[in-house]
Amino acid sequence: GAVVSQHPSWVICKSGTSVKIECRSLDFQATTMFWYRQFPKQSLMLMATSNEGSKATYEQGVEKDKFLINHASLTLSTLTVTSAHPEDSSFYICSVPVAAVTYNEQFFGPGTRLTVL
Amino acid sequence: DQQVKQNSPSLSVQEGRISILNCDYTNSMFDYFLWYKKYPAEGPTFLISISSIKDKNEDGRFTVFLNKSAKHLSLHIVPSQPGDSAVYFCAARFQGAQKLVFGQGTRLTINP
Numbered sequence: 001g002a003v004v005s006q007h008p009s010w011v012i013c014k015s016g017t018s019v020k021i022e023c024r025s026l027d028f029q030a031t032t033m034f035w036y037r038q039f040p041k042q043s044l045m046l047m048a049t050s051n052e053g054s055k056a057t058y059e060q061g062v063e064k065d066k067f068l069i070n071h072a073s074l075t076l077s078t079l080t081v082t083s084a085h086p087e088d089s090s091f092y093i094c095s096v097p098v099a100a101v102t103y104n105e106q107f108f109g110p111g112t113r114l115t116v117l
Numbered sequence: 118d119q120q121v122k123q124n125s126p127s128l129s130v131q132e133g134r135i136s137i138l139n140c141d142y143t144n145s146m147f148d149y150f151l152w153y154k155k156y157p158a159e160g161p162t163f164l165i166s167i168s169s170i171k172d173k174n175e176d177g178r179f180t181v182f183l184n185k186s187a188k189h190l191s192l193h194i195v196p197s198q199p200g201d202s203a204v205y206f207c208a209a210r211f212q213g214a215q216k217l218v219f220g221q222g223t224r225l226t227i228n229p
Contacts, residue, residue: 004160034216041126044161044206044219093160097215105151106217108160 002028002096006109013084014117021079021112023050023094029074030096034106035067038091050077050094084116120144121209123220131228136194138223140207143188148212152181152192155204155222164205165192197227 003026013019023033033050048069049057056069066088068080081088091113095106122141130136140150148169153161167174167181167190174181180193194201207220 006160009158032215041222043221046216046218049216091158095160105163105166106215108153108162110160111158113158 002026002030002098002107004094004096004107004109006092006094006112008112009110010113010115012115012117015085016083018080018082019084019114021081021092021094021114023077023079023109025075025096028096028098028107030077031074032097033071033077034095034097035069035077035079036093036095038093038111044093047079050079052077081114084114086116089114089116119221120147121207121218121220123205123207123223125223126221127224127226129226129228130197132199133196136192136197136201136225136227138192138194138205138207138225140190140192140220141188142190142209144209144211145185145188146211147209147218149210150181150183150190151208151210151217152179153206153208153219155206161206194225197225199227199229201225202227 005024007022031052035047036044038044047062050069050071052071058064071077093111095108097106151166152164154164155161165176165179183190204222204224206222208217
């Protein structure tokens with residue numbers, strides 16, 4: 001498996017400021033990481049695929065200029081919410097896909113709760 | 118367009134009984150299905166999975182059944198324990214892809 005950490009675990013910011021969320025794969029080199037967002041009582045929605053050494057791939061409807069992703073190394077991907085607004089308040093989760101012989105799954109970080117005032 | 122659906126937002130089961138969580142999907146190109154368990158303010162943790170070429174996979178108290186013709190899968194937990202209380206997400210993966218499509222989740226509550 002893979003151990004995935006996120007920092008910070010929660011953040012409160014004022015509207016208009018930018019917030020950076022880090023996702024680290026502690027024991028596995030990840031060329032790919034996924035960023036999800038979960039609104040209360042809703043599903044996890046894939047926002048983007050973070051690719052080490054290249055541009056991220058964004059899902060339809062996700063603004064790439066608002067949600068900046070940087071996959072600087074095989075163990076770190078960052079998501080920056082630029083000019084955050086209250087509607088960006090959500091639970092942001094990253095995951096690391098791990099391929100194995102008999103199954104192929106993703107290991108998730110603990111998530112970051114963002115509250116924009 | 119919700120390709121993976123969990124139509125029951127919540128389920129309450131008595132401790133020791135069987136819990137059955139259901140999931141439906143619409144895209145026949147999905148080749149792998151997974152169940153995740155999630156506690157509040159935590160990331161999901163992998164529970165069990167099944168390939169589309171199988172109809173059943175069992176791991177301890179957890180069994181996943183797949184009915185391809187009905188595009189339906191279910192997770193059975195028996196016997197249910199208080200620690201099983203959580204939100205359960207069904208997820209599906211396209212052949213050759215790594216990203217997952219999640220259902221809305223079902224909140225399972227095990228009553229003592």
